[in-house]
Amino acid sequence: MSHDAPGGAGEVLDADEPAWSEEEDDRTAEALRWLREKRKAHRRQKGRDVAVLIYSVVLLGGAYGGGYTVDFLRRIRLGADYSAVGAHVQGALPALFTLLTAALALLAARDALWRGPVVVPAPSVGWLLTHPVRRAVVLRPWFWLSAGVSAATALTAACAAAVVLRVLGLASLGGAFLALLPAAVCLPLLAVAAGMAVEHRAGLARFVRRFSPLAVVVLMLLAGQTAAAAYGHRSAVLEQVELWSGPWGWAAQPVVSATGGHAPGRPAAVVLLVLLTAAGLVRGHRDAALVPTAQLRRRAVTAQTVSSVMYSAELRAAKLALMDAAADGPGAGRTRRVRLPRPRSKYLVVVWRDLLSLLRTPARPAKALMWLACATAVAALGVQFSGAARVIGLVAALLLGYVAVGALAEPARLETDDVRRAAWSPFRFRTLMLQHAVVPAVLGALLALLAAVPFAVAGEPWALVLMPACAVPFAATAVFSASRGPARLELMFSGVTTPMGDLGPLRFFAWYAAGPLVSVGVLGVVLYGVLRRAPDAGSVAVAAVVAAALTAGLLFFAARAADRLVRPGS
Template identity: 30%
Template sequence: MTDTAHLEPGPEVPTAREVRAEIRDWRRGRAELRWGEVLSDGYIAIFCIVMIGAMGGNVVLTLRRLADDTCAGSCTEVRSAMPWLVALAVALLALGLARLLGPVFSPPAANAWLLSTPVDRGALLRPGWGRTSALAVAVAALALLAPAVLGGFSLAEGAVFLVAGGATALACVGIAALSQVHENRVARVLTWAIAAGLWVLLSLSATHGAGAVPSVPLGVGLAAAALLVAVAAALFWWTRSAMAGVSRRVLGYTAHLSPSLSGALSSVDLGLMYDVLLARRWGRGASVRPRTGGPLGWPALVHRDLIRAVRSPQPFVLLASLVLVPYAAAEAGAGRAVVLVTTLLGLLGGPAMCSGLRVVVRTQSLARMLPLKRQTLLLAHLAVPGVALLLFSLATIPTLLPTHPSTEAANLAIACALSSLASTTRWVTGKPPNYAAPMVSTPAGGVPTGVFGSLARGFDVWAFTALPMMFGTGGMMLSSVISIGVISYLVSDSAA
């Protein structure tokens, strides 16, 4: 009879709290900032936030007094529906961003070094989930503060509205997190449901039906807010307990997103950030059915854009749904400012339709392989977005008829399409920061001069082309000339 060997116990597995304490101690031991520098930067940040908040609060309160004094008739109906429109939009935005970025997030270092160890994975992810939830509630409450004031709510009604809005945003983020953990389509279905509700409410505001939106008594609002808070808390704890079972493959989708977005935001390059998000969207399901055949020459590029629009019609559906916003603005008494709303919506919805143009602009090697001149290449990729923006602007002609004759309204709609197309072209064809050029010395280090203007890219052309249209036929002609000139320059070889 042989003796059984005694197995020695293996090393004790540390807890997640001990691992985080070790990481925290390592980081603090290599900190380079002094307390004086931290307090100085914090003072400057708090001062800027307070100053900008005071300016914004003063503007909102002034608009509230003007609305109380001058808003009447249909304007009052649109004003009463505005808080609910913004609340649905904030919920849709929170759900969309959560689906795109991934609320259950793991940094690349933690994903590589910690999640492969026997340490409890849920305990490592729960602190980040708590910060994400708190950020979602705080941002939603701040976004809903101005609509609560402008909507004419009392102090108690406004507080209930903010609580309900924050709880709704947290519930949407929680559903997105559960869909990410379990890899199901619940968040996608909810996104379309909220978008449909927003569209219905927007259509009521645009067709003299905003009065159909019922007023909510304070007691009912308190009960609804309490129910939303309970649902949001339940989803929060459900997600918190489900994080232990999330796989590294799911976390790998977001592991490389953080450094990519950090690099894009450090250079204030919104175009690069758009490229990162677009690559993440298509990287998760980039299987398509190939289609052969089609025309030759530059029409082949137009044909490819049409196929891409059929494969991914979401940008075009979004632009078509936004056509109700100018009608709601006209119903609220915007007058000649409707053209500003129309052109701004065209600028916001245009870049998503220019994926082909974005590829050939940012990938110079691919553009050189095509046997076409740069001007022909870019104009071919502008054909489909240009037609979509033209149809969008023509659909808003009834909003221009109260202030313009029918022929002038049609010409003004065409000028709005040209303005939107020029602004979109300016945004999509923007060059990345040139770090070989002379830089400006800042507390954050050397910064290229083009970084400061990248935030206003596209909006600068929109301002120069949309504002003249408010001053009659002469301004409309001037806007059209500027738009055509901007497009001609941006697609030329000198702008390469």
Template identity: 35%
Template sequence: MAELMTPPARTANEADAAHRTDAVLARLRMLRAGRREKRRKSLAYTLYCTVLLFGIWGVPLLVAAARAGADGRLRGPVAERLLSALPTTLPAVLATVVLLLAGRAMWQGPVLLERAALSWLLPQPVLRRALLLPRFVAASVTTTAIATAVGAVAGFLLHALGAGSWWAATAAGAMTGGTAGFAGTSLATLVQRHCDTWLRRRGWIRRAAWAVVAVLWLPAVVSLARGSWAAESVAPWSGPWGWAALPLAAVAGEVPAAAGWAGVALSALVLVTVGRAGADAAARIPARVLRTQAGTALRVQASLYSLDLRQARAAVRATRPRGVRSAVRLPFPRRTWLLVPWRDATALLRAPGRPAWAAVWAAAAVALLCLDDAPTAVLLMTLPTGYLAAAQLVEPARLETDDVRRSAHLPWPARVLALRHGLVPAAGLLLLFALGAAAAAGAGLWSDRLLVLPALVPALVGAALVSAYRGVVPVHLMIGSMTPLGDTGPLAALLWQARGPLVALGCLAVVDGPVRGAETGAAGLLWPLAVGAGMAWWAGVTARKTVRGR
């Protein structure tokens, strides 16, 4: 019996492999001592700059929020609605964060090796666990630390809205954020382990995961729009995403204190389980996945350094599985001017994710305008949400800009093509806004501010077209001037990238109108149309310059 209970000794081959691994890693540590010291100094400098900037910009804002909360200036119907919706909103947010971290592992997982290790260490007879497990630990610590800090700040801000004492809200927020960060990293390692096998061949798994997140967001939206209801007692117990939200909801007084401590215990059990599974998966990641993701990470990093966001997105898109494309095909148009809208509509029907996300953002814009007694800052969020809906619908124009050969045989100049690319997005956005307004009226949430949505469509679509035709960042913008806060080149390049929505949304926001809480009048409806005309002209000019430059 004692012999059966004694674990078997390692074989000679395992002992030899462990010895070789220790020798190789010891040699590598000695050779990389200088480089490792430089990395430590760089990390220390990064942490110093982060703490300094947070102390300069973040701490005063947090102190101001705390004082405003103590004076009662942040209290009101919106704050009460937000706090009462925590039991349904927090699980949806946590599930979304974890799923985003896991989805990123399809092209860049937590376990990432540098080129030298891939070329020299990976083919050698060394134990894979000793090589990969430290990467998993480092990624887990980094992500968990960042998520903990973000959660602590969120908890402190909820305290300013009236969610218990500051130390309890901050601690609960840190625990909630840290749980999401570590669980997301561990799940991402599992995804990285299987991303090249059954996960790539079974798209229904990803669709089912996003369906669960969508189901979680439904009661959250209802709670934010209508107030407390029965789902607030069910969502926190619906799974690990709800258990992690229980401590913060308990501090806010939305669930009993015993439920908060139960959430801590259940979350700890989940973290132990997923942490062990992630560590086991890290040691079994295939070499081909490590090589592929290392190359993708380098291409994305190079694109981000040059602020070429489209190139980075193309590198990520190349790693996605190429499933069977939809064979949807609209009837061929009988008139020549309908050719471009026909192509755009066909492209959107063959990529149903774009119209679906456009519907989500359009619904968010409608919901924001339906909020009663909402502050101006909340109502102004209608503009960016509406722009995001339009940006989803102009994807065919963006694809044509990336590859100008798609339209080289068409007889129209670039300016005319750009305007015709805006017909389908404008019609689609009008339809989505009309359906949203009808749903709001049917639910008894009608607001006269919804009348401004059709007038916003030309400006939103025009801003999206300017972004679609913006092209590559000019080299001269990358060469900025040195200031005490650093080089101005990256900031200028980022402003250039976002110049379309910045100008359009800025012009729409500065004039009193329904999106600022004012009464619906002729001026509030005519000004967005004027901005839309200007954005349409700008989109044509931008398209002509971009195509001519290529």
């Protein structure tokens, strides 16, 4: 609980912190001056680190992207015609712009659940805010720093988008940039203000957690509309609704108008966007000083953990830190107390526990359904093409399918996060991990069978066999990836120099993503061979046999990897 500080400062303090009077004991200027003096060497070193990072990014971008850039500019100089692509982009632009900006708004709201615009370093939270200083002077600069960085990034993206619109022949370079300017300035500032509101208000954080799945469904529908509009299936009513549905649509109207679309109310939309941005910044400026110290302390620890493990490529550790922050953060929901009858056989205990885990965290099955719907939509779109387009669609659908089945295999990952948790099990660790593949394999196959029904109704009954057959090796892949162990950073340095540089990062990526690369690669080759000509019973049976053999191989290597987790020398 918080209260206003006496003396009219209107600053919020934690209940366990003693109140102080700004008039009697204000040491803000003194503390900040002393801190700046002590941090001079640290700031110089940090500036050098940032300079080296920028230099490395520019060098890598120039080395790997320079050839493509030169070829692209040469094509422009020679008068390469991109009008066909421009027509697709022009048709999809209202839905595409709305999709991108709405997705960024959702990301900003979700980011505020664990970090937010105001993230004070842990030393400052632990030392500076415990002194008699004005919280607004300490916290508000972080809000405006986040706003400035977001706006600068958006302006850079706007410059790139203006070049793309110019190359596609949809607008002049100056006209495209002026049309993108309201979105580039207002939308990032609005996102920061929205993040500040979520960070400060527990009720709003609870709202974001509860309705994020619905927002993802809306984004999926927008993605479908974008794909349909790109191929000429546009809906003028839907596009006008989107253009007036909120700031994402208001910001799109100048761009739509500059590229030849219909947006007669763009001046009013820009005025509404500017007014809403100003109101959001004013509110965010006020909220920045009202975040409790305990919450700032939790967020600082989470941000420090995530940044440190990202440098060591431990993505799982970063996810665990975010899960812990979500469980302890504002608006965190309660765990559902669902019960199932206990099995009589010990061989069903792992299945029973995995089912309980999924029922008590319904977000995981919902996430699996969402990604499965995306995979089904991409597959339906991909089979309509031929050649390279069909291969790309097939690979994308398989990757999305793996992500869907992998969402059901979270208990296996939790088991390997700390192998000491397996002390309850009457089985060897390798047997325990193999049993964790049962639930994602069965549920994934059932969901894939449900997703295959529309294909069967449309005259493609082979999907009733092939789609569930792909779900089973994906479950084995998820268990293999969970048993992989900590990141082997020594693979990043191979010592072999090539014209493209050291091949170590490629080796590390191949090790890190070995399971998905193998399963998606094998299934992609098999399915492409089946779909290249009319599928028959023989080819479908061969594909099912290959999927079964792939599952067996992945489970074999998953068992070996599980043994190495508990006995590193094996």
